[in-house]
Amino acid sequence: MIIGLLIERKRDGGALSPEEWSAVIAEYTANQVPDYQMSALLMAVFMRGLERQELAALTDAMLASGDRLSFDGWATPRIDKHSTGGVGDKVSLVLAPLVAACGVAVPMMSGRGLGHTGGTLDKLEAIPGFRTNLSLAEAKAQVQKMGCALIGQTTEIVPADRKLYALRDVTATIESIPLIAASIMSKKLAEGLTGLVLDVKRGSGAFLPELDRGLELAKTMIALGEDRGCPTVALLTAMDRPLGRACGNVLETEEAILTLRGEGPADLLEVTYALGIEMLLAAGVERNTKKARKKLETAIDSGLAAEKFEQIIEAQGGNPQTVEDPSVLPQAQAVEVYSAPRTGVVQRVEPRTIGRAIIALGGGRRTVDDVIDPTVGFVITVKPADKVLEGEPIASVFAKDADGIQAGFAALDQAIVIGDKLAEKPLPLVSHRVTRAGVEALR
Ligand code: URA
Numbered sequence: 503m504i505i506g507l508l509i510e511r512k513r514d515g516g517a518l519s520p521e522e523w524s525a526v527i528a529e530y531t532a533n534q535v536p537d538y539q540m541s542a543l544l545m546a547v548f549m550r551g552l553e554r555q556e557l558a559a560l561t562d563a564m565l566a567s568g569d570r571l572s573f574d575g576w577a578t579p580r581i582d583k584h585s586t587g588g589v590g591d592k593v594s595l596v597l598a599p600l601v602a603a604c605g606v607a608v609p610m611m612s613g614r615g616l617g618h619t620g621g622t623l624d625k626l627e628a629i630p631g632f633r634t635n636l637s638l639a640e641a642k643a644q645v646q647k648m649g650c651a652l653i654g655q656t657t658e659i660v661p662a663d664r665k666l667y668a669l670r671d672v673t674a675t676i677e678s679i680p681l682i683a684a685s686i687m688s689k690k691l692a693e694g695l696t697g698l699v700l701d702v703k704r705g706s707g708a709f710l711p712e713l714d715r716g717l718e719l720a721k722t723m724i725a726l727g728e729d730r731g732c733p734t735v736a737l738l739t740a741m742d743r744p745l746g747r748a749c750g751n752v753l754e755t756e757e758a759i760l761t762l763r764g765e766g767p768a769d770l771l772e773v774t775y776a777l778g779i780e781m782l783l784a785a786g787v788e789r790n791t792k793k794a795r796k797k798l799e800t801a802i803d804s805g806l807a808a809e810k811f812e813q814i815i816e817a818q819g820g821n822p823q824t825v826e827d828p829s830v831l832p833q834a835q836a837v838e839v840y841s842a843p844r845t846g847v848v849q850r851v852e853p854r855t856i857g858r859a860i861i862a863l864g865g866g867r868r869t870v871d872d873v874i875d876p877t878v879g880f881v882i883t884v885k886p887a888d889k890v891l892e893g894e895p896i897a898s899v900f901a902k903d904a905d906g907i908q909a910g911f912a913a914l915d916q917a918i919v920i921g922d923k924l925a926e927k928p929l930p931l932v933s934h935r936v937t938r939a940g941v942e943a944l945r
Pocket residue numbers: 585586587612613616676681682683685686689
């Protein structure tokens with residue numbers, strides 16, 4: 503295989519055969535194709551797209567780059583959810599233990615921060631000692647013992663996505679339907695699932711802001727899943743403002759714990775319940791939406807969901823005390839309150855500006871080898887359509903020093919737009935449900 507010729511063909515609008523995709527991914531995983539050539543190929547895919555059979559071949563090659571979790575003969579339904587990426591999107595940290603507490607196994611494989619969006623692995627690793635790099639055998643044993651393991655791609659499980667994901671993060675090759683679909687579905691198909699629920703974000707903070715592109719991504723991933731025997735459903739949810747109040751790794755982990763304890767923000771709970779309902783229905787443990795929601799609410803109110811998170815944290819080497827007392831998490835050196843610069847109505851809280859500011863504060867990566875500071879970020883207590891008074895506290899900045907606080911304030915000046923009256927209605931939190939049968943507008 504001469505990789506330069508394949509890059510050239512893709513660059514010029516041609517297609518690679520399934521055998522070529524298989525060879526490229528196998529050699530890249532074995533470190534026989536350097537990052538600079540893979541970056542060029544990714545950019546060519548970004549610009550030119552992939553034909554249907556190329557996408558199938560890429561996904562299968564990524565899946566085949568490692569081993570899979572296999573639960574043969576184990577009757578417990580296994581359902582996961584995956585988000586296409588957002589700011590303040592800590593749903594996975596709440597949903598995985600919550601659904602596991604309802605009797606459904608959740609073998610969840612997540613990613614790190616990607617572009618301006620946060621990643622579940624970085625949020626989990628904010629918990630002192632928490633290991634996301636479990637071996638396949640450890641992950642399987644934990645799922646069978648307590649119904650959930652929260653892991654990342656390793657050298658054993660989808661190693662191709664582990665490398666490609668990190669490379670795309672720093673080479674401006676994220677916002678591509680085939681690259682996102684192959685990345686997400688190769689991970690999910692390696693988990694030995696009986697069903698999958700996708701959270702496809704739309705709005706200005708999503709990788710694909712427009713509704714039609716979000717729907718296309720949802721349909722693409724559903725087809726990949728269903729064609730490979732994994733029943734798949736997607737919800738389209740709002741990412742035109744951050745989800746919840748906390749943005750930044752430690753802050754989001756804290757908010758997820760509060761949510762598991764019944765003290766979470768309403769928007770985060772609504773999205774979590776909508777996805778959780780789909781997971782319980784897909785598992786067949788409940789037959790209708792109302793009963794499924796009740797089951798989820800009971801798991802939170804009874805403390806079972808929080809207890810499940812505690813068990814998972816302990817099993818994966820983290821400090822289980824975190825659930826009872828989130829202040830054991832590392833804390834930012836500098837914290838300051840940000841006040842509304844004028845009286846009016848909040849028009850926008852721009853997620854991209856917030857996500858990029860977290861990276862600038864040290865909470866995300868600029869290069870593959872960057873080590874992140876999990877403590878930095880924002881807590882933003884206003885949403886679009888809220889009325890505010892000049893001088894009213896509306897956010898806090900968490901940084902490592904006074905310069906970080908200043909940079910955080912400047913980002914909030916840009917991100918939180920206050921006007922005289924609301925110019926544009928915020929997107930509905932959960933707007934569409936997509937299955938192989940079609941698209942249902944929910945409101
Ligand atoms: N999540 C993933 O796992 N991969 C992507 O490319 C985007 C979101």
